[in-house]
Structure formats: structure tokens, C-alpha cells
Amino acid sequence: MLNGYNIVFAALLVPAGQLADLVGRRRVFMTGLLAFTLASLLCTVAPSAEALVALRLLQAVGAALLVPTSLGLLLGELPLERRIGGIAMLGASAAVAAAVGPSLGGLLVHASN
Numbered sequence: 001m002l003n004g005y006n007i008v009f010a011a012l013l014v015p016a017g018q019l020a021d022l023v024g025r026r027r028v029f030m031t032g033l034l035a036f037t038l039a040s041l042l043c044t045v046a047p048s049a050e051a052l053v054a055l056r057l058l059q060a061v062g063a064a065l066l067v068p069t070s071l072g073l074l075l076g077e078l079p080l081e082r083r084i085g086g087i088a089m090l091g092a093s094a095a096v097a098a099a100v101g102p103s104l105g106g107l108l109v110h111a112s113n
Helices: 002-023 025-043 049-077 080-112
Strands: none
Touching: 002 025, 002 049, 025 049, 049 080
């Protein structure tokens, strides 16, 4: 499951950035957010391991749409003198999410049993 997510995510990062350049960062970001959120919700009720894997792949598509567009949107909104701080906050937020997310998810799964 993890390998499938990582492969799809990595394979789509560059094409997602190119798509954002063609159709707009905001549109691609919102599509990615919707796909990731919907897939996350559906993962919670996946009826089988196979369905869970497929939904995790959809999550990876959503994540791949979010990552390159989030930086582009941020840079477009911040004045030049605030960009370094904005990039640092984006990186810090991503690091916290990567560190806390799996543990928090495990706690939620454990609490629901």
C-alpha cells in the first residue's frame, strides 16, 4: 500500500505542476484537495484491502496535485520580503504533518476499536 502511494505520488508531481501551469494553480489545488479529502473519507469505510489500496492511490493523485500548486500559490500571494518566511512555514507545516499524521492516525484507529 505504501509503495503504491509513493510511486503514484512521485510519478505525478511534475505532470501536476505542468497541468497547474496550463489550467491554473488554484483549479488544480482545489481538485487535489477534493480528491485527497474524498479518498481519505472513503478509506475509512473501505470494504476490503483491495479497495483501501485503490483509494490510497487516489489519495496519492490528490496529494500530487496539492504539493506543487501549494508552493506556487504561496509565492504568488506573498510580497517578496515575506517569501522566505512563507516557504519556511510551508515546509515546517509539511514536516509536522508527516511526523504527527501516522501516529495520530494510529491512535484514531486504535481508539475506534
